[in-house]
Amino acid sequence: MKNPKNQPNPKLEDLAKNTLKNEKKSMTTDQGLPINDDQNSLKAGDRGPSLLEDFILREKITHFDHERIPERIVHARGSGAHGVFKLHTSLNKYTKAKIFTEVGKETPVFTRFSTVAGSKGSTDLARDVRGFAVKFYTEEGNYDLVGNNMPVFFIQDAMKFPDLVHAVKPEPHNEVPQAASAHDTFWDFISLMPESMHMIMWAMSDRAIPRSLRMMEGFGVHTFRFINEQNESTFVKFHWKPKLGMHSVVWDEAQKISGKDSDFHKKDLWDAIENGDFPEWDLGVQLIPEKDEHKYDFDLLDATKLIPESEVPVQLVGTMTLNRNPSNFFAETEQVAFHPGHLVPGIDFTNDPLLQGRLFSYTDTQLSRLGSPNFHEIPINRSINPVRNNQRDGHMRQQINEGVSSYHPNTIADGCPFQAMMKDGGFHSHEERVDGRKIRTRSKSFMDHFSQAKLFFNSQTKTEQQHIINALQFELSKVSRPHIRENMVNQLTNINMDLAKAVADALGIAVPEKPAEPVNEGKPADADKDHYKPVVKEPKTQTDDALSIIKNLKNATKTRKIAFLTLGKHDGKKFSDLSQKLEKAGAKLMVVSDGLGTLKSDSGGEVEVSATLFNSDAVLFDALVIAGGEKNGTALLSKGKAKEFVMDTFNHCKPILILSDASAFIDELGLPCCKGETKSSSELFIDTSIDAFLKSLSKHRHWEREELI
Ligand code: HDE
Numbered sequence: 001m002k003n004p005k006n007q008p009n010p011k012l013e014d015l016a017k018n019t020l021k022n023e024k025k026s027m028t029t030d031q032g033l034p035i036n037d038d039q040n041s042l043k044a045g046d047r048g049p050s051l052l053e054d055f056i057l058r059e060k061i062t063h064f065d066h067e068r069i070p071e072r073i074v075h076a077r078g079s080g081a082h083g084v085f086k087l088h089t090s091l092n093k094y095t096k097a098k099i100f101t102e103v104g105k106e107t108p109v110f111t112r113f114s115t116v117a118g119s120k121g122s123t124d125l126a127r128d129v130r131g132f133a134v135k136f137y138t139e140e141g142n143y144d145l146v147g148n149n150m151p152v153f154f155i156q157d158a159m160k161f162p163d164l165v166h167a168v169k170p171e172p173h174n175e176v177p178q179a180a181s182a183h184d185t186f187w188d189f190i191s192l193m194p195e196s197m198h199m200i201m202w203a204m205s206d207r208a209i210p211r212s213l214r215m216m217e218g219f220g221v222h223t224f225r226f227i228n229e230q231n232e233s234t235f236v237k238f239h240w241k242p243k244l245g246m247h248s249v250v251w252d253e254a255q256k257i258s259g260k261d262s263d264f265h266k267k268d269l270w271d272a273i274e275n276g277d278f279p280e281w282d283l284g285v286q287l288i289p290e291k292d293e294h295k296y297d298f299d300l301l302d303a304t305k306l307i308p309e310s311e312v313p314v315q316l317v318g319t320m321t322l323n324r325n326p327s328n329f330f331a332e333t334e335q336v337a338f339h340p341g342h343l344v345p346g347i348d349f350t351n352d353p354l355l356q357g358r359l360f361s362y363t364d365t366q367l368s369r370l371g372s373p374n375f376h377e378i379p380i381n382r383s384i385n386p387v388r389n390n391q392r393d394g395h396m397r398q399q400i401n402e403g404v405s406s407y408h409p410n411t412i413a414d415g416c417p418f419q420a421m422m423k424d425g426g427f428h429s430h431e432e433r434v435d436g437r438k439i440r441t442r443s444k445s446f447m448d449h450f451s452q453a454k455l456f457f458n459s460q461t462k463t464e465q466q467h468i469i470n471a472l473q474f475e476l477s478k479v480s481r482p483h484i485r486e487n488m489v490n491q492l493t494n495i496n497m498d499l500a501k502a503v504a505d506a507l508g509i510a511v512p513e514k515p516a517e518p519v520n521e522g523k524p525a526d527a528d529k530d531h532y533k534p535v536v537k538e539p540k541t542q543t544d545d546a547l548s549i550i551k552n553l554k555n556a557t558k559t560r561k562i563a564f565l566t567l568g569k570h571d572g573k574k575f576s577d578l579s580q581k582l583e584k585a586g587a588k589l590m591v592v593s594d595g596l597g598t599l600k601s602d603s604g605g606e607v608e609v610s611a612t613l614f615n616s617d618a619v620l621f622d623a624l625v626i627a628g629g630e631k632n633g634t635a636l637l638s639k640g641k642a643k644e645f646v647m648d649t650f651n652h653c654k655p656i657l658i659l660s661d662a663s664a665f666i667d668e669l670g671l672p673c674c675k676g677e678t679k680s681s682s683e684l685f686i687d688t689s690i691d692a693f694l695k696s697l698s699k700h701r702h703w704e705r706e707e708l709i
Pocket of ligand 1: 114357366
């Protein structure tokens with residue numbers, strides 16, 4: 001099914017009004033004057049100087065000169081899509097927000113995924129947190145859930161955000177490295193901030209290198225509040241769970257994809273939507289009654305903590321489907337302005353000091369990025385509930401307010417616009433009781449920095465733990481100042497001694513016998529030392545399976561891309577069997593050869609080549625089929641690129657299917673699993689039947705192969 005691209009989502013006609021199709025009409029200047037010559041500037045004589053009078057040239061060049069707007073300070077690189085959110089379970093006991101109470105209701109959404117550290121043109125496959133921001137266009141106004149693909153954050157208080165971002169961004173003297181945390185300033189900062197340790201476990205895990213934006217979870221991160229009709233509050237954490245399950249790439253693959261196709265995620269999302277494979281996520285909530293605020297061994301206001309799903313299960317309430325690509329990247333994905341403070345009645349904040357700071361930052365940043373307090377009038381940001389207030393004028397104002405009254409109260413306009421009663425949807429902040437001293441400090445309940453880092457590490461499979469170790473080894477090996485590496489290893493000793501030792505060994509440094517005294521420089525100059533002393537303790541829950549990707553594998557083959565590598569005549573019957581079975585499983589078989597065009601099979605049939613060994617690469621596919629036929633085997637062997645293709649697929653633990661007798665080729669490559677063994681024993685890693693191959697495809701990767709590499 002093709003995406004019905006020109007059908008706007010319900011209630012977004014407003015956006016559509018601003019679109020301009022390429023019609024068969026003449027071009028005009030910005031003033032609507034038809035242009036006769038768009039090729040030549042106005043000159044004094046045919047070889048003479050250009051004339052200042054040329055208003056057409058000046059308008060065109062001036063507009064061009066001003067095409068760029070400042071990129072986002074963080075989350076600059078993004079990919080967006082339109083869709084709908086459909087509720088299947090009412091939460092009306094907890095919230096009056098209509099998006100979460102009216103079962104069956106479809107709310108239009110625009111979702112933007114992003115990396116955090118890199119600039120707008122940086123690679124999609126950076127090891128990084130991913131932004132996961134959803135704008136719900138509700139009848140009660142826009143609601144933005146501006147989250148990430150990891151449920152916790154690096155810091156506890158907004159005050160430290162500029163420091164964190166300065167540390168991870170390219171170093172200021174030479175603007176290096178781009179979109180990478182593997183450098184001194186990042187690890188210098190982190191090694192002094194034990195509160196970052198839990199997030200570091202996530203950021204060094206495979207979550208930071210997703211296979212696809214469609215295959216990652218999303219989280220609201222902070223604890224929010226739901227408010228019901230009785231004005232009762234319930235704490236809530238938001239989760240997005242991808243229907244395709246989670247899937248990540250390996251680090252070597254990520255680095256290669258960054259070179260081969262740095263738009264890998266952007267294109268993957270776009271293509272899936274164009275092909276009608278609409279990505280879907282279930283929205284889940286963890287609900288915590290107000291009375292349980294202090295029940296946990298961590299503070300609900302601390303954004304470096306999650307609530308284990310084993311303690312508070314996630315209840316799924318609805319599904320988001322992304323079903324339409326933007327028509328114009330700049331107009332929609334670039335100009336969309338999210339803000340955690342874009343709320344609807346029934347949802348409110350908590351006093352999480354990270355969230356509180358964000359409530360200031362997002363409007364402020366739009367002012368410099370989009371240039372005007374009228375950024376809400378840009379089509380992608382418009383509320384579908386008409387905007388009526390006494391805010392006026394400013395740069396690029398679109399709305400034409402009629403009448404003479406621009407104040408409230410008034411009699412001249414019959415008191416309009418009037419304030420909405422709460423029963424009619426007027427927003428009313430939750431009346432939380434607050435009294436305290438004016439004080440710049442952090443609650444003592446925020447000082448346990450290691451227990452959830454331990455919980456995360458303990459909850460991973462051996463393979464995933466090894467990936468975390470590998471990531472830390474890689475990152476810290478790029479740090480040039482030895483003391484930073486040592487500081488970091490010392491912090492790691494408080495998470496897990498084996499982890500610290502494995503990292504230290506790779507860095508050639510000694511690891512302390514027992515956990516080192518954790519350093520905390522994230523404290524005021526005159527701080528009471530005991531107050532800020534990190535509490536090192538064991539997590540109450542020892543493991544939580546929800547934290548592992550591998551333990552939550554969904555047998556998903558849908559939208560997987562499989563390379564069919566052939567250079568000679570392939571077995572036509574096997575090819576069609578295979579492509580039919582894969583198609584049934586929702587996967588796509590793509591022929592890779594040494595040139596484009598069509599290839600003949602041994603039975604005379606023809607197949608179209610999708611990619612070549614030179615314009616593509618193994619890292620851009622999920623699995624590999626090596627076509628059979630003796631000639632094919634010899635031909636493959638003669639190509640270094642073909643060998644590299646197979647080796648990479650093998651080393652990245654992806655399923656490989658060898659059709660009939662390409663075995664000479666495999667023997668020659670000397671893949672560890674096959675060396676000196678008979679062909680049949682190699683089945684452990686290389687499947688030989690289509691059904692077995694499909695099964696291994698749904699498992700994503702053969703991690704056991706990593707031990708052989
Ligand atoms: Fe953001 N963040 N952030 N952030 N953030 C921005 O807003 C900020 C934080 C997140 O696709 C900026 O429009 C502060 C946590 C996403 O457009 C800026 C703090 C989480 C996006 C900003 C945080 C996020 C942003 C930059 C610490 C996960 C991209 C451009 C108090 C819950 C949204 C912009 C998009 C973007 C500030 C921490 C998520 C500068 C001050 C925690 C997904 O305003």
